[in-house]
C-alpha cells in the first residue's frame with residue numbers, strides 16, 4: 532500500500548512528490564499522470580517571490596536550477612486598441628538582478644520547469660498513461676483505492692488530487708460542482724522556429740527606434756474583447772497567445788464548449804494531448820481579427836484551446852475541504868482568474884502539505900491541518916484576485932495606470948506574504 536497517491540503530474544503534483552521525498556523520505560509516494568509523458572508546451576511561467584520561497588522550502592538546489600532556466604531580460608511593450616504604447620517595462624533576471632519595481636524572479640519555459648521537477652524525482656516516481664477513473668473510500672483511517680481508466684488500481688493511505696482545475700478527484704470526493712467558466716477562451720502555441728525572425732519583426736513593430744530596444748514581448752488588443760500577444764520563452768523559442776471573450780469566439784463559430792469533458796482533455800490547461808491542428812483550425816475562424824503574422828508563423832501542431840475558470844471565495848469553506856483521506860493541491864483546490872500565480876500557489880501548497888505530512892505522518896489529521904493553514908490565505912487571495920481582475924478589466928483602455936496600480940497591489944498582497952512552512956505565520960497584509 533502507498534502512503535500517498537498523487538493524481539496529476541503538473542507543477543502541484545510533482546512539487547509535492549519532491550517535497551515529500553526531501554521532508555518525509557520514509558513515505559511511499561507515487562504520482563499518477565494521465566498524459567503519455569513530458570512534452571513541450573507553449574507557455575512561459577512567471578515565478579514570483581512567493582513561488583521562489585516555496586520552491587526553496589521544498590528543495591533549494593532544485594529551486595536554483597528552475598530559476599536558472601529563466602530568460603535574462605525581457606522588454607514588455609503593451610499597446611492600446613489604437614496601437615498606442617501604454618507601457619514599456621524592461622524585466623531582468625538572474626545575474627542581471629531585478630529591475631526596479633519588478634515583482635517576478637524569473638520567466639521560465641513551462642516545459643523546462645516540468646522536466647526539472649520530474650527529473651528531480653528519479654526513475655519510476657511518475658506513472659504515465661494513468662487516467663483517474665474513480666475513488667473508493669475505506670472506513671475512517673483505512674485509506675482509499677484509486678481506480679484508473681486502464682483497469683488498474685492503487686491502494687493508498689492518503690490521496691492528493693493534483694489534477695488541475697476540472698479535477699475529477701475533487702468531483703469524486705467532494706462532488707461540489709466544477710469551477711465557473713470566466714468567459715475567456717485562450718488559444719496559444721509555439722511559433723515554427725524557421726519563422727521566429729518574422730515574429731520578432733512583428734513584435735518589433737512597436738517600440739523600435741526612439742526609446743531604444745526591440746520588445747521581446749508585445750501585448751496588443753486587436754479588437755473588441757480580443758488580445759494577441761507574442762513573447763520569447765527562451766533563446767529560439769517564441770510563443771503566441773490569443774485571449775478572447777466568449778462572445779467573440781461564439782460569434783466566429785469556434786467550437787468551444789466550456790464545460791465539455793469529452794475525452795477528458797479539452798479543458799485541461801497544459802495537456803499536450805489536447806494540442807493539435809484541429810485547435811489551430813478553430814483559431815483560424817478568428818483570422819480576420821488577428822495579426823496575420825501570428826497566424827502565418829504559428830506551428831499548428833502545438834496549438835491548444837482552453838478556457839479560464841474560477842472558484843469564488845464565498846464557496847471556500849472555513850477550515851477544511853472535507854473529511855477523509857483525500858485533499859487537493861493547485862488548481863484542483865483554488866483556480867484563480869489569470870494573474871500569473873497558479874503555479875506559484877501550487878508550489879506553496881506542496882511545501883505546506885509536505886510540512887504537515889512530515890510532522891504528523893500520513894494521517895487524515897495532517898491533511899486537515901494543511902487545509903486549515905491554507906484556507907484563510909487562499910480565500911483572501913481569491914477575493915483580492917477577483918476584485919482586482921474585474922476592476923482591471925473595466926479599467927483597461929481607460930486608465931492604464933490605474934490597472935497597473937491594482938495589479939501591483941495584488942502582487943504586493945501575494946508575493947510578499949508567504950510564510951514558508953514552519954516559520955511564524957505573518958498577518959495578511961490585505962483587507963478586502
Ligand SMILES: Cc1cc2nc3c(=O)[nH]c(=O)nc-3n(C[C@H](O)[C@H](O)[C@H](O)COP(=O)(O)OP(=O)(O)OC[C@H]3O[C@@H](n4cnc5c(N)ncnc54)[C@H](O)[C@@H]3O)c2cc1C
Nearest residue numbers: 539541542543565577663694695861862871872873874875
Ligand atoms: C498560458 C498560461 C500561462 C500561465 N502563466 C502562469 C504564470 O506565469 N505563473 C503562474 O504561477 N501560473 C501560470 N499559469 C497557471 C498555471 O499554469 C496553473 O495554475 C498550474 O499549472 C496549476 O498546476 P496544477 O499542478 O495544479 O494543475 P495542472 O498544471 O493543470 O496539472 C494537472 C495535471 O493533472 C493531469 N490530469 C488531469 N486530469 C487527470 C486525470 N483524470 N488523471 C490523471 N491525471 C490527470 C494533467 O494532465 C496535468 O498534468 C498559466 C497558465 C496558462 C494556461
